[in-house]
Amino acid sequence: MLKEAIAVGATVELAKEAACKELGVETFDDRIEFEIIEMQSKKVLGLFGGRPAKVKVTLKQNAAQTAEEFIKKIIKSMDLNDITVTTKDEDNIITIDIEGEDVGFIIGRRGETLDALQYLACLAANRVDSSYKRVVINTGDYREKREKTLESLGRRLAIKAAKTGRKSSLEPMNPYERRIIHTAVQKVNGATSWSEGENMNRHVVIGPDGKSKDYNRGGRGGRRSNYSRRGSKPKTSAPAPNPDRKPLNEGGEHGLYGRIDK
Template sequence: MKKVTAAGRNVEEAVQSGLQELQLTKDQVEITVVQEEYKGFLGIFGKKNAIVELKEKKNSVQEAKAYLEEIINTIAGPSEIVTEENKKTVCFHIKGEKAALLIGKRGQTLNALETLTQLVLNRGSGQYRQAVVDAENYRLKRREILDQLANRLAKQVSKTKKDVHLEPMPSGERKIIHDALAKHPNIKTFSTGEGRYRHLVISHKDSRKPKSG
């Protein structure tokens, strides 16, 4: 977090000097007036400049990025993280020669990094946002695999009318399958189980089993 002390003939001039040095805008900093300007006796004797302290405001995205960068540099060496954000989601795209090491079996390492990054992103923040951590375009590839799996299992359940329980997976991946089958005429999906055992069930709409969310 950047901080600077700046002086000027008045407070506003001191603030502008500090902003220029930090290369930030006024809404990105916290301003503390250390000393008001004093024009001195008869405008000559004892004259003092205004002094202000400018401190960069806490940026949760930058904090999460720095935290993630520290971890991945240990695992995969120097890597670049490109952030892409909107009101609800912040995506951290990891690029590097050994970025594939960060994926793990079925994305388990990537999912763990995502969980930790999300905790940092929302720590002390008044606005909750979802963190998405990606490497080697894994998320898109995984979505395609899950879409194919959903359609294949939907055909199976339509034919047999027997429920299919998938292995436990993160909420984001369960949602992909939920969405893929949301408009299917014969299929319903729901999640069951607690914590790391929570998993998706694909069921025929004729089944009387209650939907648990």
């Protein structure tokens, strides 16, 4: 996305300064390009003819600025007031933090609106140049809280699957959230996870891992119950965490929806 200004001045340099001032940048800013439309000319005999210089200055926005401007326009169109947008660009990751009283409208149901904004901002940002930028939009630590909730859910259902031998189907999720579930499940011995469904209906299923030693101990549910000599309730314990099991890589290394090529 480009911004430009055309200005005139007694000399090319003065015209350039006037155009930069209109754009709110300095003449030495490395984001600007300038084009001389007309060179200045002197009056003949100091009386006739002559004209000022005319220069066009173009301000090239980078990916982070483009993404931020896009989000601000969306927020404005939603008639939301007192919203602050802060942007950081580090290591090819553009992080946009949105703060304010009405951020609930931006998050939406289960973060669906926030995810959509993030996806569109990523599209806008990566049209600027050939390098890929990952865009992450957060508000009120929503992403962190959501991730912890999904991790807890995945582990709880994985333990349940390992104990009972039954599977559970979760609600449809985007690739990034499915990957969080897979990661949590794969750390529980005796349980595994996979994805089913297509497009918007794709969801995670958590079930017992038939290849696991913790599951194949015998018994109807795949696990053998340990009873005390007096016939008391079975002694069960949660499967031990296994950090060495590799999670399924849904969502790739490029954020919420994966890399978006032009």
